[in-house]
Amino acid sequence: MYALADCNNFYASCERVFEPNLEGKPVIVLSNNDGCVIARSEESKKLGFKVGDPIFKLKDCVRKHNVIVRSSNFALYGDMSRRVMQTIRLFSPDVEVYSIDEAFIQLDGLHGRNYEEEMRRMRATILRWTGIPVSIGIGKTKTLAKLANHYAKKNIETGGVAKIGEHPDEMLKTVEVGDIWGIGRQWSKKLRNMGVQTAFDLCQLAPDNIRQSFNIVAMKTAMELHGQKHFAFEQSPEQRKTLLRSRSFANPVTSWQELSEAIASHVTSAAEKLRNESLVSKVLRIFFHTSLFSHTDPHHSAHATVEFTSSTNVTHTIIKEALRLAEPLYKKGFKYKRAGIYLLELSSGSAQKCLFETQEEQVRDKQMMTVLDAINTSMGKGTLHFASTGFTKVMSMRQLQKSPQYTTHWDELPTCLCCLQ
Amino acid sequence: MVKELRLPLVGGRVEAGFPSPADDFIERSIDLNEQMVTNPIATFFVRASGRSMQGAGIHDGDLLVVDRSVHPKHGSVVIAIIDGGLTVKRLRKRDAQALLVPEPNEVDQGAYGSIEVGPDTDAIIWGVVTWSVHNLQCTH
Numbered sequence: 001m002y003a004l005a006d007c008n009n010f011y012a013s014c015e016r017v018f019e020p021n022l023e024g025k026p027v028i029v030l031s032n033n034d035g036c037v038i039a040r041s042e043e044s045k046k047l048g049f050k051v052g053d054p055i056f057k058l059k060d061c062v063r064k065h066n067v068i069v070r071s072s073n074f075a076l077y078g079d080m081s082r083r084v085m086q087t088i089r090l091f092s093p094d095v096e097v098y099s100i101d102e103a104f105i106q107l108d109g110l111h112g113r114n115y116e117e118e119m120r121r122m123r124a125t126i127l128r129w130t131g132i133p134v135s136i137g138i139g140k141t142k143t144l145a146k147l148a149n150h151y152a153k154k155n156i157e158t159g160g161v162a163k164i165g166e167h168p169d170e171m172l173k174t175v176e177v178g179d180i181w182g183i184g185r186q187w188s189k190k191l192r193n194m195g196v197q198t199a200f201d202l203c204q205l206a207p208d209n210i211r212q213s214f215n216i217v218a219m220k221t222a223m224e225l226h227g228q229k230h231f232a233f234e235q236s237p238e239q240r241k242t243l244l245r246s247r248s249f250a251n252p253v254t255s256w257q258e259l260s261e262a263i264a265s266h267v268t269s270a271a272e273k274l275r276n277e278s279l280v281s282k283v284l285r286i287f288f289h290t291s292l293f294s295h296t297d298p299h300h301s302a303h304a305t306v307e308f309t310s311s312t313n314v315t316h317t318i319i320k321e322a323l324r325l326a327e328p329l330y331k332k333g334f335k336y337k338r339a340g341i342y343l344l345e346l347s348s349g350s351a352q353k354c355l356f357e358t359q360e361e362q363v364r365d366k367q368m369m370t371v372l373d374a375i376n377t378s379m380g381k382g383t384l385h386f387a388s389t390g391f392t393k394v395m396s397m398r399q400l401q402k403s404p405q406y407t408t409h410w411d412e413l414p415t416c417l418c419c420l421q
Numbered sequence: 422m423v424k425e426l427r428l429p430l431v432g433g434r435v436e437a438g439f440p441s442p443a444d445d446f447i448e449r450s451i452d453l454n455e456q457m458v459t460n461p462i463a464t465f466f467v468r469a470s471g472r473s474m475q476g477a478g479i480h481d482g483d484l485l486v487v488d489r490s491v492h493p494k495h496g497s498v499v500i501a502i503i504d505g506g507l508t509v510k511r512l513r514k515r516d517a518q519a520l521l522v523p524e525p526n527e528v529d530q531g532a533y534g535s536i537e538v539g540p541d542t543d544a545i546i547w548g549v550v551t552w553s554v555h556n557l558q559c560t561h
Binding site for chain 2 (some may be wrong): 021086413414417
């Protein structure tokens, strides 16, 4: 048996823990740089806000409904996520953290106990300890646990916990195909054309037919709905395969100086992440472009890819390559709105030996990165950095409405009042 | 969440050339967190602001250790949600009723009122204050 615990409107819920007056009000959280909507409270979902909506198109609606807008506060969300996951681990040692706000839980270890009761106890504990409301679905397979979770979310009378048990048909009939885990928009459209509306309908199709009309993953999904396990429980999350760092500029960038600084900053942050996870990258891709929304300014979009002679996570090696790629592509007279880099073909372990580099150089680079990381960890991100990332503040994020980092910064603790009433 | 503060439990001054006999007894360091944070998952730090709890030893600017996993009892100092904000009060339970009571020092007596809340305090009590850290080097 599996359970899926999923935090309700996680980012908005995190904001509410420290600002209880946001309870019951529509809240939206914006992407890095305040670009578009990435999370919504239940109330703002009802108002029709969609994930991905660019904020500048929503200004009127925000004003009209007094919507609370917050910049993303990942220091806070990350810390609250850690607390939720640690609480879950107290109930079962077998936990697969699926995303920042979701985890699969292996229930078979809880011998002889009533799974549903145990999950209700867990839900109450998470709410009490962290302030975060979660929904929990219980089922024989991961797909069924997901489906039961969806049901628990949609039906308040479940009290946030639903189990799909011996007689699943009734619950299967209430869930639309598009809401099944792994059934994307394309497939659900095709399925609806075939007359398949709900999870129950999908269960009525012959597995071989599903395999022929779609593929083996769709067939496995259908079989999981029948209670046959096809998706394994992974104890550790999948290894990262790519790493992206990109951001739009608060103000359009026109000079090579600013553009190159932005690219170097992205590399710095990405390389730091690689070293943190003991990964190296084989391929670098850079890109930058002008606004996609502007009708008046001329458009220019550029990208380039390079393969390193040997996989690396050394900041200055990657910066050098990135700038070498970008410089010939840069054109004067364009207003660049976004720049970014991808690190691809990531693998674990230390960098491979390179024929053209001496051993001393490799040792020196490694030591240098260790010192760099140590200083930046103890004294704050960006304390020590490469001159190519610049000293101007072009890259500082536009985050006008960010809440304090309540749980990770001494200077930003929540305040409680000791005053009248 | 919490940076470790490690202090040696026993430490002798080392005379040049002669190690202190006490050094043999250094076993481990002690960490303030061990005393003040029993359940780190549910512990949050909150800054106090105002004078209404001075009688309970909470001064303006003090750092409060709040443990959300502690069950609020009669007499607990709690963080309560009042008018959508976080407020510190003493919880007093009387039969089915609960009161949130301020605790100012003598000078301010009477300036603050109690708040009556229903028997179900779950929704209104944010957490229980377990420690107050007051800095004696500066006056608030």
